[in-house]
Amino acid sequence: MTKPLTFIVSLFLALSAFAAEERIVIERPLDDLGFLKPIPVSISGFSGEVDSVLKNDLLFMGVVNVPLEQAKYLVTGSNGSQVEGGVTDKVTKHPVMPRKAYTGGSLRLQTHALADDIAQALTQLPGIAQRKIAFKTHTGPGAKEIYIADYDGHGAKPVTQDRVNVTAPSWLGRDTLYYSSYKLGNAAIFSHALKTGQRRAIARYGGSSISPAVSPDGSKVAMILSKGGSPDLYVSDPEGGNLRQLTTTREAESSPCWSPDGRTICYTSRERGGRASLFRISASGGGATPIPTPGAPIPSEPDWSPNGKWIAFTSLIGGTFRIFITPPDGGRVYEVAEGEDPSWAPNSRALIFCKGPDGGKRLSLLDVPTKQTKDVPRVLESNSQPGWAR
Amino acid sequence: MGTLKMLSTTQQMHMKCTKFVSLLALLVIAVGTGCKRGPQGTTPLPGYGKGSVPSDRPQGPLEPGPKVGEDLTGGGALPENLKDLLADPNQPAVLRDNTVFFAYDSADIRPSETSKLDAIASYMKSSGNKAIRIEGHCDERGTEEYNRALGERRALAAREYLVRVGVSGAQIDTRTMGEDNPVVPGHTEAAWSKNRRDEFILLQLPGGVGATNPQ
Numbered sequence: 001m002t003k004p005l006t007f008i009v010s011l012f013l014a015l016s017a018f019a020a021e022e023r024i025v026i027e028r029p030l031d032d033l034g035f036l037k038p039i040p041v042s043i044s045g046f047s048g049e050v051d052s053v054l055k056n057d058l059l060f061m062g063v064v065n066v067p068l069e070q071a072k073y074l075v076t077g078s079n080g081s082q083v084e085g086g087v088t089d090k091v092t093k094h095p096v097m098p099r100k101a102y103t104g105g106s107l108r109l110q111t112h113a114l115a116d117d118i119a120q121a122l123t124q125l126p127g128i129a130q131r132k133i134a135f136k137t138h139t140g141p142g143a144k145e146i147y148i149a150d151y152d153g154h155g156a157k158p159v160t161q162d163r164v165n166v167t168a169p170s171w172l173g174r175d176t177l178y179y180s181s182y183k184l185g186n187a188a189i190f191s192h193a194l195k196t197g198q199r200r201a202i203a204r205y206g207g208s209s210i211s212p213a214v215s216p217d218g219s220k221v222a223m224i225l226s227k228g229g230s231p232d233l234y235v236s237d238p239e240g241g242n243l244r245q246l247t248t249t250r251e252a253e254s255s256p257c258w259s260p261d262g263r264t265i266c267y268t269s270r271e272r273g274g275r276a277s278l279f280r281i282s283a284s285g286g287g288a289t290p291i292p293t294p295g296a297p298i299p300s301e302p303d304w305s306p307n308g309k310w311i312a313f314t315s316l317i318g319g320t321f322r323i324f325i326t327p328p329d330g331g332r333v334y335e336v337a338e339g340e341d342p343s344w345a346p347n348s349r350a351l352i353f354c355k356g357p358d359g360g361k362r363l364s365l366l367d368v369p370t371k372q373t374k375d376v377p378r379v380l381e382s383n384s385q386p387g388w389a390r
Numbered sequence: 391m392g393t394l395k396m397l398s399t400t401q402q403m404h405m406k407c408t409k410f411v412s413l414l415a416l417l418v419i420a421v422g423t424g425c426k427r428g429p430q431g432t433t434p435l436p437g438y439g440k441g442s443v444p445s446d447r448p449q450g451p452l453e454p455g456p457k458v459g460e461d462l463t464g465g466g467a468l469p470e471n472l473k474d475l476l477a478d479p480n481q482p483a484v485l486r487d488n489t490v491f492f493a494y495d496s497a498d499i500r501p502s503e504t505s506k507l508d509a510i511a512s513y514m515k516s517s518g519n520k521a522i523r524i525e526g527h528c529d530e531r532g533t534e535e536y537n538r539a540l541g542e543r544r545a546l547a548a549r550e551y552l553v554r555v556g557v558s559g560a561q562i563d564t565r566t567m568g569e570d571n572p573v574v575p576g577h578t579e580a581a582w583s584k585n586r587r588d589e590f591i592l593l594q595l596p597g598g599v600g601a602t603n604p605q
Contacts, residue, residue, distance in 0.1 A: 385535075
């Protein structure tokens with residue numbers, strides 16, 4: 001090559017880089033199921049707990065730490081008295097996320113905030129690391145309590161201290177939990193404001209009032225009531241008023257969840273002939289439609305992803321619980337983990353679920369497309385029924 | 391070149407930029423970036439903005455809920471007045487000894503179990519002023535909420551039988567315990583078959599005949 005040509009090529013490349021920086025192009029390739037392929041980054045400058053928490057957080061948000069030569073983006077920062085960090089494109093050096101510093105809380109919480117910001121900038125998906133989980137804990141024979149914790153199980157605190165059976169926590173926003181408790185006798189459904197501790201029975205009838213599920217916009221609560229003589233699906237407002245019965249079968253309806261638009265409820269019941277199946281029904285009433293899950297028998301405890309694309313549920317195969325995902329219309333299923341009772345993260349990518357024998361269950365996190373899991377520290381004897389605040 | 395100026399005044403800056411000689415290279419630096427940049431302000435974490443620390447979640451007293459909705463018509467509706475009554479300390483043998491057992495994942499009353507329910511029906515009909523609660527239980531197979539509904543369905547199946555043979559539905563409440571109270575521990579069919587059951591419990595009726603120690 002002659003010297004003038006080299007100069008022209010250099011000029012062209014430089015101008016191309018300049019143009020690329022102007023557009024901020026981030027490639028986000030998808031896998032066969034439509035999940036974002038993990039975005040390779042090289043993380044440097046952090047140490048100790050901050051370093052490990054950051055890498056763990058990002059793993060469940062589709063951002064994976066790789067050797068420098070394989071990385072497309074550089075995550076750099078520091079953790080002295082406060083956590084700081086930013087993201088640049090390795091090639092163009094363009095700042096994908098300008099460096100930020102965090103104050104307050106603990107270094108651990110600051111790291112979660114940084115991880116959420118990094119993931120949001122790279123994946124355009126909502127962060128998950130600052131959202132709490134609620135779950136059920138065994139505290140002794142016949143006694144369970146609801147706990148909340150960071151999504152990775154740290155900072156666990158009791159919500160109830162009743163020493164009775166309590167089940168099925170469901171979030172309304174980020175400050176209120178609904179659950180079913182035997183505190184007053186039969187199972188009744190309570191709302192519990194976390195900041196004030198105020199709680200109210202919103203469904204307390206003859207028979208059992210169980211399995212509350214708050215709609216995504218917080219305007220309705222789905223639940224299973226047996227007051228009419230069979231466990232049927234009902235919907236009320238958040239205070240328990242305007243109660244409406246949606247199903248009238250003799251079968252035991254169970255474990256409702258909502259579509260993200262709040263129009264449809266998915267739950268478990270039985271088809272004619274007795275086979276357990278998932279069903280979907282309009283939240284305003286009407287006929288129920290089975291959701292076929294071929295190869296995944298006795299489907300239960302469904303959870304609809306916030307982006308609407310998947311329903312995660314538990315199947316019981318040969319005495320083993322397995323977690324599958326299926327499109328909302330069913331027809332095909334994909335096994336993603338051994339375990340039960342999945343709950344989607346806000347990014348519609350990670351799940352939290354439980355696994356292990358009765359009395360010794362523990363929570364575990366799952367990155368659905370890569371199937372990577374990480375166990376969450378156990379609180380007391382047994383943890384189950386996790387619910388991710390979204 | 392405002393970016394360069396800002397960089398030079400930022401404390402956390404760690405300049406590692408190599409020398410660039412051409413104007414073109416300076417332009418690239420100006421937009422941005424091979425250099426680490428200082429934080430653009432700080433981002434307070436939610437709840438920590440003004441020195442506040444989230445308190446331990448307090449727990450207030452329970453408020454009884456409002457009466458909402460209407461009882462559904464039809465023979466199956468459950469009584470409202472029994473749901474939170476305590477068990478009578480003196481449980482009759484006819485209830486204690488006639489636990490009804492179920493097949494796996496089923497709430498059907500098997501023929502082998504009907505004589506137990508007939509005995510309970512006779513006892514209930516011998517005095518009109520009794521109330522019982524049927525507690526439905528499951529083995530550990532099945533997810534928790536699936537089993538909670540199945541346990542209720544099992545209790546209701548026994549209630550339906552008792553009503554069909556002449557016991558008033560107003561005397562019978564149901565409660566599901568799901569898989570939470572196994573009577574036999576273990577992970578074998580021998581344990582599971584004993585845990586899939588309905589238990590029958592005499593309730594303390596305030597002021598009633600069955601009330602030996604009314605509240």
